[in-house]
Amino acid sequence: MAAPGARARLRGLVADTRPLQEPHFGRLWRASIVTVVGAQLTVVAVPAQIYADTGSSAYVGLTGVFGLVPLIVFGLWGGALADVMDRRRLLLITTTGLIVTSALFWVQAALGNTNVWLLLCLFAVQQAFFAINQPTRSAVLPRLLDPRLLPAANSLMMTVTMAGGIAGPLLAGVLLPVTGLELLYALDAVSLLTTLGAVLRLPPLPPVRLPGAPSGTPGLRSVIEGFAYLRTQPILLMSFVVDLIAMVFGMPRALFPEIAATSFDGPREGGLAFALLFAAIPLGAVAGGVLSGWVSRVEAHGRAVVVCIVVWGAAIVGFGVAVGVAAEVPAARTPLLVVAVTLLAVGGAADMASAAFRTSMLQAAASDDVRGRLQGIFIVVVAGGPRIADALHGAAAVSVGAAAAAAGGGVLVIVGVVVAALVVPSFVRYRVTRAAA
DSSP: OOHHHHHHHHHHHSOOOGGGGSHHHHHHHHHHHHHHHHHHHHHHHHHHHHHHHHOOHHHHHHHHHHHHHHHHHHHHHHHHHHTTSOHHHHHHHHHHHHHHHHHHHHHHHHTTOOOHHHHHHHHHHHHHHHHHHHHHHHHHHHHHSOGGGHHHHHHHHHHHHHHHHHHHHHHHHHHHHHHOHHHHHHHHHHHHHHHHHHHHTSOOOOOOOOTTOOOSSOOHHHHHHHHHHHHTOHHHHHHHHHHHHHHHHHOOGGGHHHHHHHTSOOOTTOOHHHHHHHHHHHHHHHHHHHTOGGGGGOOOHHHHHHHHHHHHHHHHHHHHHHHHHHHHOGGGHHHHHHHHHHHHHHHHHHHHHHHHHHHHHHHHHOOHHHHHHHHHHHHHHHHHHHHHHHHHHHHHHHHHOHHHHHHHHHHHHHHHHHHHHHHOHHHHHOOOOOOOO
């Protein structure tokens, strides 16, 4: 007799798949399953190639600098472009650009390139295309789906992204010692063809122009208008600030090649420990997403974000400590690898919950005429923070070691978010009120 109620509770825990019934979104989502895995192969291959060529985490950290500059410039401009240009056309251009750059990664690896600056410049070009593509893709969804389905659609896309963050590094860890870098880059280029096919089948998505809105190609003024709008949304602005604190100080991924090699006896060109470290945070995020039924019942979004970021920071502190002990106690390296991966997974779950609350804040603020620009700023913050972290952690590791750089970054996360909460208490008090059933 209790079966119907149990089934209803189960439906409340699993993902809402109704957005997949919309043909265009369904094709984009299915294509992203393949494309995200391919993209993660390159995410792993680039730092692996740099570390194998240089043996330096500082050079690996430069991927943050070479990724951040185009991300900021083209992310902001691309978001503005998505507000005045047919979004289908823009997706076609940028997806094609990503395919070409992935193919060039394969070419340089096949030719035996060891020039780190060539690799970094190619990485910067790829990030420019990515920076325009991502806000455009996010701005497309409200044109395809009923507004009530947007949270479910975003959850589905985020789950695929995080699952790809697990499968890609693990696959790369298996392939790298056997096939080398060339195959990883080639698979990324081929996987992007699935997304190109889905984009080709989208309908025209011309911009929605409000009366008196300027036409033509957007420039600096259009970007500034997006920031001016954001200034009127202090809660949303603060959600960006605390995310930057969490990522800039707490994302230790630039240290993974060195940590895998020096603390866990992995080969310089990759290996299982390297793959597990890269996969751990996405693994935790996927687990957090599967068990995220509680998120929809939380009303105190601001406080929840602060708590989640503190948990993230504490997990990174523990990770750094585990890595440091492993470097000093070789006999304990295998169990400490399990501890390190588990702590990264806990951090990933906390970050997933934080992202869910922050995304809800963004969705509540944007209208279509500024949606592209806000998504551009969002991409700069979400993707730019880890790239700044790459540069900072890589430089810090040279001075104090990888373990201390990771643990110290986690401490700074906790201190930073607590200070931010004290300075802007209105963010901590931010709540949403659920309508009575």
